[in-house]
Amino acid sequence: MIPQLDVAAVAPMIPVALGVLCLPLLEVALLRTPVLLGQRVSAARRGTYLATASVLFLSVSLLLTLNAFSQPPRVFNPENPMVRMDGVALFLMSIVLIGAMLSVLASSKYLEHIHSNWGEFYTLVLSSVTGMMFLVAASDLIMLFLALELMSIPVYALAGFRRASLRSNESAVKYFLIGSFASGILLYGSSLLYGATGSLELDEIATSFDPENALDLVGAGLVLIGLAFKISSVPFHQWAPDTYEGAPTTISAFMATAVKVAAFGALLRVVSVAFAPVSESVYGVLWVLAALSMTVGNVMALIQRNLKRMLAYSSISHAGYLLIGVIAGGADGTQAVLVYLLAYTFMTVGAFTVISVLTRDGEEHDRVDDFAGLSQTRPGLAAVMSICMFSLLGMPGTAGFIGKFLVFSAAVQSGLATGSSSLIWLVVIAVLNSAISLGYYLRVPATMYFHPPRENPQPAGNATFFEGLVLASCAAAVLLLGLLPQDALPGVSSLLQMADVNVLQLASDAAASFAP
Amino acid sequence: MTEHENAALRWIPLLPLIAAALSGVWLVFARRELPRAAVIALACGAPIASFAISVVQVVKLSTQLPEEARYYVDNLYTWISAGDFHAELAFLLDPLSAVMVLVVTGVGSLIHVYAVGYMDDDPREDRGFQRFFAYLNLFTFSMLMLILGDNLLVMFVGWEGVGVCSYLLIGFWYLDGANAAAGMKAFVVNRIGDFGFLLGIFLLFWSFAQAGVPTVEFREMAANIGLLANNTVELPAWLSFLLGYPNAPLLTLACLCLFVGACGKSAQIPLYVWLPDAMAGPTPVSALIHAATMVTAGVYMVCRMSFAYSLAPGAQAAVAWTGALTAFFAATIGLAQTDIKKVLAYSTVSQLGYMFLAAGVAAYSSAIFHVMTHAFFKALLFLGAGSVILGMHHEQDITKMGGLRRRMPVTWLTFLIGVIAIAGVPPFSGFFSKDEILLAANQAHAIPGHHTLWLIGMATAFLTAFYMFRLYFLVFTGASRASHHTQEHIHESGNWVLVPLVVLALFSVIGGFFGLPDAYGELFGVERSNSLHHFLQPVVNSAEHEIDHATEFGLAAVTTTVGLAGIALATLLYYWREDLVPGIVSAIGPLHALVRDKYRIDELYDLLIVRPLGAVSRGLLARGIDQGLIDGVGVNGTANLVRATADGALKYLQTGLAQSYLLAMVIGGALLVAWLVRGV
Amino acid sequence: MGDISGYHFQIVAALIFSIGALGVLLRRNMIVMFMSIELMLNAANLSLVAFSREIGNDQGQILAFLVMVVAAVEVAVGLAIIISLVRNRDTVNIEDTSALKW
């Protein structure tokens, strides 16, 4: 019996997956150009071509994803859905794709500078993106696990992509060991859930979930641990600073954004679909995780000297803020998480890209002190960095603020609806944490603008076109989302013949399409 | 347009203001001084013109309006208004302000003229001559605002304005730090008084507002003062415990508050300390501000508010006693001073005490009378002293003078007239005014201890006569104690200086006859000879006392005798038997030193208030609370604590060892799961 | 099947899982740690298959199968990562890779 498969439902994933197949071929073709064209393509050019190709694949995917918004949610297989292409999934896929595109664009030159300009990079990124796209749409634990691994394994390798660098090795080893351990826990949790509820499908788990049964709860707990690891929530976060610091910068950006976005997608889905019957307990757990993540992340970030490491801690704290949105739940909470993730992606990629642009000859200028006087030597970079920092700290007028605002707003609304004060406390904690976060975010513009340039200044020269594109689009997106969230997508919506669509609307619709 | 409206009034204060503004703007924008003649014309012209207008208006006032409704009002616009509070920018010319205006513009004009001569040789690069006159004109303006103000607010404008001008003029020779310090001291002490004044305004306004007449206008307040006659203010527990009664009469409290202001402005105990220091200013300033006009503002204010004071016996007693004690106290200090201007300064404080004594015993017209005569003779004395100082090349120490009579004859004569006038020798002006005050004190049965007040007044009269003649003898008679060099250059002053001296001397002689008591008038067959008293009476409502002429003359005789006794003693000690003085001084050594050092009150204030406050501000507030507690513990402390949490503790969890991370995961995960299954 | 039922298998799985976890936690040789992780995955697989038998649907087995695929890939990549580390620094002691901290 052959089920009715709706291949078109997974259309957005196909170009990327195709990319995974094609890129190695393309690379081989490029390597063999002396034979084919009689002319050798330089490594740098090859990188550029491959990056361009990757972006092409990604953008076709993005277009397909955006196109799918206007259609009702589809599933791959009505009998056994595996993936559910609802609004949330599509929205998160778009973010992932955007994050990946930006990271890829930022990488081509950077890889050269860290002497690791191998075409496999793009294959790995694309395969990871494939995993992410499946992850955010996964509607059963099988696909969830599989997609999670497809997302993670290439990233383990990418973290260690700079083979000659011990820091990169270490970063990969730690990420890999701890990540596999967490996958094991997640898998075991899935198994227990399966045993307890008789199914691996999220809907069915929810249906037969017995909140009084320890096995169900243990399973749920173990799955939560596995996902909490991926979103780097305290106390499952400790890999993140080490990994982000050691990994190639653009990969750190990729990890901090796309990986986290996808993991949040999975968490959101699991929590609000599968664990709906125990939402109160689960929210209790997430409450603690959120509070811890915000506090530990921010406090630790305060003492960091290395910018990448600081951003890692910052990403931990942002995971905390995002968890508030998850806890707030409902359409508003989901919408808040979606918009926050979008905003977070732009500002974080922007910040990491600035660091990557400054890399020369294998030397990363990633300590905060390295940025001294950057405003005079590289004013453009300094400006983008400042915009990203102000956005990260939640300054009104930037995307970060809109995200935070929506999250708080969802929390307050949920608090008003349920009459409980616990979410408000969480918001208060978040607010105090934002205050702490000022201490380190502001140091970056302070260093760039208030300190004189150092004696051996940052490498001069211009950013490449790709890098410039990334920086400009990050800065523009951060500002546009911050100032005109309502009008942030007019161009795209007209492109797709969608009436009256904007980011907030999109996220809100997406959230509404979410299974109750 | 009623008959009471009179748009000419505004020009009285405005003319000096315009002069000052012109000078000032020129100073700011022009590279050099105006031509000296222009400065003089502007500076002297304005007060003289004001004086002329004043004379015309006062004559109109007293001739065209009936006695019981004698006032002109010039209302410019509503100055401050909020809610039910309105203060007009309005001027009031009634008999009380008329007298003051004439004194201020008249004496003021003379002093302006004098100052032309006095400041002539002041060598300054920063265009001091013009600046000086700008300040002086500004002062005249402020003083006229104070006097002509139709309500407490406009009065307060002048009140503070004169304070500022005084500040600027005391510190006019600012390159000497001491002068600047004296100016600052004057201003700050005045501000302490203003603090009380403001509270008085608030109290009065809200009381009137509560009674349904929200006003700060004098006439309206006077008309409605009855509404407040019985009001009391409930005191907080601690205060009523200290005072022994639960509530205080409202008017007493309000009047006391206002009187605090008067104490500051008119240098009464305990706020008199600034006036002697204020002698650091140029002598015309001392004459104008610190003798003739500004310092009498407090007296004027009390008289202006007499409608309230008359209903506040407690306040009256306080005014009278403060005045009497100040008079005596300052006179004792005056005995031992050696700086010619300091002697005059203390005598001013003392004479102001007399005025308050008068105001306190409700003899308001006598107070104003004394204000007037005092303006004449004290201005004369100061100007004379200035002339001496000019002649002695800025030597002010009377122990280094002597024998100036022949070298400076005009100065000598006019100065002598001033001394006689202040000593209370009939028929010089001082005699009449002082006599009236003492008489009033003697008869003020409503004031507790009024006989003691009278006795203190008499004692002060004796002391005054003594120290003024001591001053006179030390300066003008005997042998010169100046250095040779100085002696050779001693010279009589020029006409700019001498003409005002002569005019003022004239008024010092005859000034008393403006307020010749009716009893004396009858001797000469003049009805209502105390024209000043009768002129003022509708406004100030002085207490009338019915005493027979015999008693009145008897008391006058006693006063005169006491004054003459003082003169005699001074003559004995400083003219005939100067050799006795050192013996007496050494006999009462410590006491003399104490008096010479002004009872060390300044040092006491410094020790009790200024230093502790400074120490507290610096040590406790600035260092302790601001830097230590708030910034150190609160702000940076919190920040450091957060940082230390990371640096000292949290950081060590991030060991870099993968297995410790795993461990944290395991433990955290175990807790997480345990929490989830807690209920099962 | 007599006295043997699902929970026996589950307990075996739990035991192997925790042995694996202990191995990851306690052993300092990365390769051994990695093997321990494989043990954990296997334990989970056992659990899945046992539940699959117990419940009577094949989802567990499907997942178990896919886990093996994942495990294979994981091993390949993981060992490659370790190899590239060892190339730079001749050690497989996890505690030697602790330059990144704080």
Next chain:
Amino acid sequence: MRTALFWIFSLAAVASALGVVGNLRSPINSALSLVVSMLALAGLYVLLEAQFVGLIQVMVYAGAIVVLFLFVIMLLNLRGSGASGAESQPIVKALGALVVVAATLWLARTLSSGRAPWPDVEQGFGTTRAIGEALYTDYVLSVQVAGVLLLAGIVAAVVLAKKKID
């Protein structure tokens, strides 16, 4: 018979798992223990009517994965346990071990309570055919994803482990 097999396989599995973890001398020994464990598990799978999974377990795990481990161990020429110097943080590690053990005991207790007896399974359950059919119909998407994963794995392993690229 089944009971006996169960006990044999499970004891072997647990014991060899302990062998993997507890062998401090050489990773090679650990790897060999791992093989034993995998094989024992395969046996258990068969007992659970999961012939296909059992088969794959032998092929993939025992046949491929552990061999890969051994290759790498040989390749790197590792001697000893790789542990040098004293155990760091022994107390903390002990604590962690304690937590794991306690959690396991608790979990075991939870697992052993109130389970229904096994249902009969339909014919063909767990056979290659059954699983294969499921995989290529209902779960075909996961197979595709697994394919991508394998490709990515190859690429990743190559790029990281190759001695010299280009």
Next chain:
Amino acid sequence: MGELFDTLLSERLLSVITFLPLATVLALALCEGMFRLPESVWKYTALASSLVGLALTLVLWQRFDSASSGMQLVEFAAWIPAYGIHYSLGIDGIALLLVALTSFLLPVVLLASWTDIHERVRSYLFFMLALQTGMLGAFLSLNLFLFYVFWELMLIPMYFIIGIWGGPRRIYAALKFFIYTMVGSLLMLVGIIVLAWLHQTQFGAPSFEYYGTNGGTGILDLSIPNAGGAWWQRQGFLFGVFALAFAIKVPMFPFHTWLPDAHVEAPTPGSAVLAGVLLKLGTFGFVRYALPLFPEAALDWAPWIVGLAVTGVVYGALVAWVQSDLKKLVAYSSVSHMGFIVLGLFALDSQGVSGAVLQMVNHGVSTGALFILVGMIYERRHVRDLAAFGGLAKVMPVFATFFAIATLSSIGLPGLNGFVGEFLILLGAFSSLPWATVIATSGVILSAVYMLWAMRAVFFGPLANPANQVLVDLGLRERVVAVALVIPMFWIGVHPSTFTNPLDRAVTELLETMSRRGADLASWQNGGKRVVGLVASTGTETTR
């Protein structure tokens, strides 16, 4: 084109005034990107833009109708309608005064810093004008979200101004300024969001609109319980978070310690704008939001706030007195003066509130002037230590004159601006808070002490230091600046009704709103009279 102009000026005047500065610098930056502009183009364009802004403000003033109630010249545009977030601007008398103050100070400050700032002039101008937009927007916005955006956006330019062009400890000061201010306002954000969602529970849709000027309801129509319900929905909490944000901005004791650092380290124009306008946002926040929204809680909290305000008056003055750094002295004087303003606000009667609002303007002008003047001397000598000066009146008489006027204005000399505000504040406060007023009035004495102390140390005494002997007096540009600053001092002092007339209506409405929303203002206003026995004292009733 002409039509567009007319529309802008007639219907979008507030937006034009608000965004003109930002638009100017953005345009400049754009041109700069295309062809490098000389610095002088930047300077003159910026100055011209700020002067145009001033002129437009005069147009605004003229168009403003003092007699009509409510918000005027309202502008509305949807922004994020789903959340009730709109771009809505409007003006009342209170805002008018503060907008005028801002528009006035900016050109003056720019002119004052013409030569003072000579590094990175373009960035400096960029930040200054961006700051102006932020400040104006905060004064004009009628949507709490919009307000919050402007409120926070101001921090960035100020942060850079302090940090780039500041003194030796500028980085510390800039960080402290930023963090201090944002800590307070973040909590306020929580409060704002709670309000918006309360609006949903009460009226069916979330809204950040304050007055509901666009026909609907607004936050101000909410009924917010003062007791009962969850703690975070009560007036007490909500007032608390608003008040904290505003108190830090004001700054009230004990939240003031960012101010001395920021002032001392900031460059002259930064200090002037900071003291002149930024601080006013704190008190403005009280007037516009905290008081009318949460009147009952405001009354509950009032004794504490008044206590802090009065403490601030005395404390600021005493600490100012012992400072040896001239700028620090002026900075602490701000603490003292702002205490007066808060006292006046919490008098909650028309005198007190009018006085307070007027005093905001006064303080802006006077303290702004003082900072600018201090800057002039700093530009010459590069020291601010009082001990380094002395006798400057001799070499710089004109400067001394202006400084003296500013000083006198600052210490509240009648006839100058400071007095009118201070008097009304104290008068108003006396009826409700007599004892607090008595203590605060002592600030009148103390302000004379410290300001004259500074005058004396700088201008009087021997001109001993050779470095001071060669100082040159103010040049023409500086004189123009000084005169511009002095004019409003005299104007407000002599004819305050120009400024209080537009105010009256707004103040009355504020008090009416508070009463309507449940505050027992009469009993508060009489509270003090009762304490001093003014209420029940006529005749016989007193005996108890």
